[in-house]
Structures are given as C-alpha cells and as structure tokens.
Amino acid sequence: MSIKDLLSEGIQSTPPSFVRGILKAASDPDVISFAGGLPNPISFPQEELLASMERIVRTYGSKVFQYSITAGLPELRQYIAERYNRRFGLHLTADNIIMTTGSQQALDLIAKVLLDKGDGVIVEKPTYLAAIQAFSLNQPEFYPVELTDEGLHIGQLEKALENRVKFIYTIPNFQNPTGLTYSEENRNQVCALLKGRDIVLIEDDPYGELRFDGESLPYIGAGKLPYSILLGTFSKTVTPGMRTGFIISENTELLRHISIAKEASDLHTNIFSQYLIWDYLTHNSLDAHIAGIKALYRKQAQAMMDAMKRYFPATVKYTQPHGGMFLWVTLPEGMSAMKLFPKALERRVAFVPGDPFYIDVQDANTLRLNYTNADCDTIAEGIRRLGDLLKEEP
C-alpha cells in the first residue's frame, strides 16, 4: 500500500503551490526573478522593531512569552479598529477583530467555518493562487467571475449568484495577480447585487495601504452588508515573517465561530509578535513608514512599465497598477505563458505563468510580474530579456 490510500479527498484536490515550486528555479542568483511576492526589505523597520523587542520584554515580561487568548492582543485589535474607523468611517471595536497567523490563515478559517463539500464559492478570474489552495481543501464548487479593468464582470456575477453560493472572495485593491483595482461604481454595483442575499462577502485587502496613485476607495461591503468580512495584514507594511494578519467583521456571531475554528487550528496567534507590532505602531508613525514604502514601489512599478513600453512588442498588453506589488501581462492570444517559462529561465528571467491563478485554465496567455523586490536597473534589464524573448516568439 502507498500512503495515497490513506489521504483525504480534500488534500488530493489541493494543488501544491506552483509559485513555491518555481521559486527554487528562480533563486539562482543569475536569474532576475519577478516571480516571487516578497515585500522589499525597506518595509521592515528593523531598528525600530529591535527597540520594541527590548521594550516589551522589559515592560511585560513573561506575558509576551506565555499562552494567550484566541482572539488576539486586545490593544492591537483596538489599534486596528481605530485605524479602520478613521480611514473608512467604520464603527469597529476590538470585538470586531480576530488576529490570525497571517492572512493566509484567515482564508483557511473562513473555509472551515463556511464550506461543506460541493458548496459554491465565487472567485475572481484570475484570483490569488493560495486562496484556491486554502478553499480547495474543503472541496467547494468554484464559480469564477471575470475581472475587468473596472472590477468584477457584473453580468457574470449575476449569473454566478444563481448557484447555491456560500461566499464570494474578492481582492478589490491592487489585486493579486492582476494589480487591478475595482472602481467605485463597480464596488457599488457589487454591493447592490449582494444586498439581501444570504452570502458572505470577503474583501481581502493586503495591499490597500500601498496605494501610490490616486485616492483610497470605500470598501464594497464593510459597514453595509450584514455578512461582510475584511481581511488585513501587517505583512506588507511591517513584516511578513511575523505572520500577523487579522479578520474584521461587524457580524460577531460569525466571528464567534471563526474563533472556535482558530482555537482548533493553532490556539492563538504568536503573542510576542502581536505585542511587538503593537508596540512598534504606538511608538512610531506607521503613515510615515508606509510613505517610504509607497515612494519606492511607485518608482519600481514605473521602471517596469517604462521598460515594457520600450522592450515589449506592441501585441503584449499589461495592467497599470495604482498600488500594490504586481502587474499582469497578457500575451497575444494562443501564446502559452507556461511554455514560455522555461525559455525565459534560460535567459535568466522568471515570472509566474497565469495558469495557477485560474480554477481550470491551461496554457493561459497571461503572466504575473512582481516589481517590489529588485532595483530599477535590474527591473529594466529583466524586462529587456523578457522582451527579447517575446519578440522572437512566433
């Protein structure tokens, strides 16, 4: 017998992460990699965090090392509530927030709480590949709705909603993988369509703070829809290594069940990290820190777009992100990004082919590029290599 016969259906229907698979190939120092999704280390305020470490150990002693409560550090949850209230006119308290082991865990918890096998889930097409993974463990039926320059395709959304759907998963700001942002009108349309329906709306917003162009838009459902969930994280603004994310909802009954799932999953989020980030936030200006990150990412995104204008054939299209970490390239119809990938590696440049961001598409003519983790000259050189390759493709 092989272990295969013992495996659950859930794990057998969960794809391994393509990205993590290719990161090894892309980690050759000669390869210019646009494949990862790593924040630039400028976003880690190392010295300030080190000062906070000493302060919290001196101030709180054993509390920062002991077991703690499932919902998370009340002071940090209060800080988050106030920041969202200030930025978005919401009316949150610490009770509306559960800290999670990164935003990834939030996806796992929501799937646990809402999904039985065969339940419907609406996702963007394309969508975040690790969300597909997290949900797949529970074997849902996926209903992908195309993402346009404006946001969700409203006609397709209406049609998808005819199915028995438990939740809809969206990334409205600087979406991963496309870099697209839902327009305000699209948000209103989506909200209107969901109003009165018994369906949970998830707005996953890891990049919202990283807007380097234009003004922040209101959320689709937060403060408006009864089954609304917002996901946030400190991974892109302070440090991802500490795995500190959070779930926000005004629906405390839903949160109570999420809390039971959280407890069963890992008891509570690392309490040292929660104290650390809270201390950092209350002794430093997060806004000033984020301003530095945004200035850098704006420059890097611009460098990539400039290089694409210069080196890519005109038949290749790409999104123009207003924030976040990614942009999305559409190759001429019929060209497979997956087949392009090994050729690109030969030229020492890497990206993520579109396939793993779709539920059921093979040899997609799309690919994702990350611009936050290389300097502008390196970005230009990588895009030149990719452009040369594209020009030679039939």
Next chain:
Amino acid sequence: MSIKDLLSEGIQSTPPSFVRGILKAASDPDVISFAGGLPNPISFPQEELLASMERIVRTYGSKVFQYSITAGLPELRQYIAERYNRRFGLHLTADNIIMTTGSQQALDLIAKVLLDKGDGVIVEKPTYLAAIQAFSLNQPEFYPVELTDEGLHIGQLEKALENRVKFIYTIPNFQNPTGLTYSEENRNQVCALLKGRDIVLIEDDPYGELRFDGESLPYIGAGKLPYSILLGTFSKTVTPGMRTGFIISENTELLRHISIAKEASDLHTNIFSQYLIWDYLTHNSLDAHIAGIKALYRKQAQAMMDAMKRYFPATVKYTQPHGGMFLWVTLPEGMSAMKLFPKALERRVAFVPGDPFYIDVQDANTLRLNYTNADCDTIAEGIRRLGDLLKEEP
C-alpha cells in the same frame, strides 16, 4: 436568516473549548486555579531570548522578518533531528521535520491530510480536548480506547482496529489530561498490534522532556512503523507564546502532503521565532534549562500529592505523574465533577471537569488538575479547599 444557515457541518460539530470558557471564571485573583495548562514562567529564559533577539537581527537582518519556506528553518530542523537521534537512537535528518504553528497546528494538518467525513480515528479515553476539537472539524468517527495505568487497553484497541481507521492519536508520556505514561511493555504491545496495518500512528509528545521521575522510554512507533508521526514543541521547554512546534516523520511522502496542507493553512511558521529559538538553543544549554523546570515541577507535583493525601477523602483516587503538568482525579462513582465545579468556584478553587476530555461522556466523575502554575503553599491551600468540599459531598 441567521448566520447559522451558512455554517459548515464541520464547525457545527466542533465543540468550543470548555477550558477556555472557564478560564475567565478562574481568572478571578481570589480563585486558586488548577484549571489552566500554563507552563511556569520559569520555563521562559527571558534574558537569554532577549540576547538572541538582538543577535539574530544583527546577524541575519531582513531574513528574520521576510517570508520564508513552508517546511521551516533548516538549521532548527537539523537541531531537532540531531536531538531526537541522540536521545532515541533515531536516524532523522532535517527533511523528516516540518515546523508548525504550535503542536495544535500539527493536529489540524494531520486531520486535513488524512480525514474525510466518517473516517475512523482511535483516541485515548480520556484524551486532549483540543485534539477532539481539531479532528472534529473533519467529522470523523471516534473510537475511544480506555487508558489504564499501563497505557492503552489492548483488548479495546484490538476491537477498535476492526473498524476502518485512518489514524490513532496517542500521548504516551505524562498524558493530557491524566498524567499517565504508557509502560514499555504496553508500547511494545501497541506497536505489535499496529505492525502491518495501514494506519497512521501519532505520538504527541509535548511533555516528554519534562520527566522528573525515572528514565525516558522509547517511542511506540518512531523508527519502527512506516506510518509513524511524532509531534513535538518548544512550548513547554522554551516559550509557548512563540507557537513553535514540529512534526517528525520518516515517511517523507506523508510529509510532502502535510507540507501542502501547511502552505494552504498559513504559508509558513513565524520565521523570527524559528531563528530566535534556534539561536537560543545553540548559545545555551537546553538540558540545564530543562533541569531547572523539572526540579520545580517535581516539587509542585509532590506538594499537590502530599496535600491530596492529607485533605482528600480516601474514596477519591488520583494518578501519580512522573513528569508533565497534570494529574487526574477520580471521584467516587456517580459524583459529577461538572456539578462540583460551580461549588468549587464558590470556595475559590478551579479545575477542569472530565467531560470535555471524552468524546461522549456526561457528568464524568473525573477531573484534571494542573500543578505547574502555583507555588507549593498555594497548591496546598487550593487542595485543602477542594478536599473540604469533597468531604461534604454526599
């Protein structure tokens, strides 16, 4: 509609943690609580950890704050492999180990990888309540096998194995909740019974390092059975707040699937904490540190047993642990520990009634006492209060 109609069957069949529920009641400073499961803060080497923090930030810089690999820090996994090889004559490498967000996550990951609804799981009777929680999300069929002073009841185990069972979950050393340890003979019997069967054996061993009486025993299945999993943690030896546990298996195919589940669940374990614990372990003597913890727990366990001898009626029985953090009290038949609980709280002493440690038992005449988190005088006073109450019960 209520949110109830949207909930998964899994979450609806998962009990909230009774312990976490009563911890609030037991947190009144006038109450002497034996209800928790907190390590004594002596087990947190605060100054040494603070020194390690500074060292790893200075040495590794942004690496300790960045995203990292799913399996966990290779250096830490190597350290763990070598320690287990040395202590138990195993032949592990870093590839046999996946770091988890506390041992609790290991239970969640194993359930994800192995359990479909209705699959059989053998558990000890009684067993760790948060394991019941973690497994329940996947709606298995539980087959409890009674725990005796020697270990698993072999006749009951044989019978339970007649069912379609995916795994057996054991805590062979200083079990939670009973404090019991499987004898070497019982381990050999269990191993012989499992040999040749397609069933995964989980040995959850959070307390194994905390033996204050006698010699360590070999594991049941590690190094002997093809589908053997060991769980370990730094929660009881260094710090639980950092949520750093690990899964050990010689079955790398099984580990590969666990790694996919891990990735879908929270991408990777807090990398700062992994660097921190690894640096602590390589700059200090873990054995010397553990010796201090054991000396303290031996004294505390003895204080509790002495007080029970003095204050408890002779009709009340209790286990005599050789390590770990708990002992288990059996009241006269027919007496409900759950009904005793509010009366005990009135006398300002708290414990965990047996019920939540069983799959399907109500008003059990058993209860769990923790002795690691109060000084010896407080332990004696709490046991006196409990003894007075027990003497008055009919």
